[in-house]
Amino acid sequence: MKDLTEGLHYYWSEDGLIVLTEQYHLEKGYCCGNGCRHCPYDFENVPEPRRSELAEQRENNPPAHRP
Numbered sequence: 001m002k003d004l005t006e007g008l009h010y011y012w013s014e015d016g017l018i019v020l021t022e023q024y025h026l027e028k029g030y031c032c033g034n035g036c037r038h039c040p041y042d043f044e045n046v047p048e049p050r051r052s053e054l055a056e057q058r059e060n061n062p063p064a065h066r067p
Helices: 022-028 050-060
Strands: 010-012 018-020
Touching: none
Parallel strands: none
Antiparallel strands: 010 018
């Protein structure tokens, strides 16, 4: 993947952590299986039961679309 651009591919959380954006994941092209907050692939490679937990969390509290 090319160089990452802050605000397009990632942003900093309030806790000081890097959060990868949906755009980053779309350019990567697949679910890495880590349960990323902005995964556009419905957590398809996350093992159960974590996958179901993440899907339920997203349904009840969708991620805010940040830059």
